[in-house]
Amino acid sequence: MAEQVVMSDEQFTQLLETLRLNTNTSQISNIPSPPIQSGNFINCASRFNGDGNSDVNAFIDAIEIYIDCIRISNDNAFRGLPMPLDSFAATWFRGVKSSINTWNEAVNLLRITFGPKKPPHFVYRKLFSREQDSKTHTNVFICKARSILAQLPENTLTETVQLDMVYELLKKIREKEPRDKIEMRTELLKEAPSVEEFFDQNITCEQRDTIKRPRCAYCKNLGHIKDECRKLAYKLSKPPEGVQQKITQVSSIQVVDKEKPSTPRVSQNLLQQTSQLTSSFSCYGCGQPGYIRTNCPN
Known part of the structure; x- marks a missing residue:
């Protein structure tokens, strides 16, 4: 007759755990590993031709x-x-x-x-040649900076040094987040969307508040443009200074001619000149030829 085995609760629990582990191990060992296939690159879409534009x-x-x-x-x-x-x-x-x-x-x-054969100082100069502008998103700028730093030999710079260099070029992040709060590149990428949203809202408010009034290029006053300038229109409506003097002379001669009718030939010539001069301008208000706005009878 088989002897009875007496175990405590703790021993029984350990026995169950041992049996469970052995069962799982045997099941895992029975699963066949996927064999390494004898495939090739016939369906590979990546191509490399070795020119300067290939990476x-x-x-x-x-x-x-x-x-x-x-x-x-x-x-x-x-x-x-x-x-x-x-x-x-x-x-x-x-x-x-x-x-x-x-x-x-x-x-x-x-x-x-x-591979890229640029010496490190060329890589650094290319990296620092351009700072982030207001139109470039932070994540895009970080990707471009990392692609430039990838041209350096391996283990040239630590991640902390690379983060310091990229952080100095990020204008938006630098104004919003201090450097000591960003310890890893992933934290920088996480903070970028919220900072971008903050700057976009500020730019929209500034554009709304700084709508410029038009300024006249002629009189330099605000509120109208050159085509609507009244001063320019008034200046153009007046005859040239030489024409105004001739009109005054003709008017005085006409008065003398009326008093002295013995010189009809001179008065006719002057009247012809007057008609030629007065036909070149008209009143700015009513359009009557031969008059300006200051002496127009209408």
Whole structure:
């Protein structure tokens, strides 16, 4: 007859936990791991041609993600690397293929050959050449700054130093958030939307409050433009100064002619000149030819 086993509650609980752990471990071990497929880059949409406009780092990141998703082995990835290469990059790989044997060697040689070769001081000058303006969103500016800093060799700058450099260029964040409150890049990205909204509201209020009144380019007074200026219209309605003097002379001669009718030839010539002069202007108020507004009988 089998002996009875007497256990306390604590021992029984430990036994149950042990049995449960053994059961879960056996189930996990029985699940087959997905095999590494013998895939290739035939369906990979990323291409690299090796010209100046191509980014080799972005290309390498894309194909490595593709390798992880499709689960391509490193040997197959190395053999199929010419498939996503075009133009000069494909020709370059045919020339160096005999000197490399593994996928990691090929990736490193791609970075060395086609990667950015700017020295650090050129990268810094490009980074500090432009500050954030009012039209550029903070997240977009941070992405552009990080793409510039990515051209530096690895481990050149710590994240804190990079954050200090980018923070100094962020005009909106610098005016709203102090530097000691931002310790990581993620905190900077989280604070950006609220600061953007605050600045957009202020800009809208300032634009509403600073609507400029029109200023005349002729008299420099506010409230009207040059085409509506009364002073300019009055000046244009008056005849030139020389014409006004001739009209005065003709008027005086006409009075003399009336008193002396023995000189009809002179008065006729003067009347012809007067008619030619007076036909070139008219009254600004009623439009009657030969008169200005100050001496118009109407």
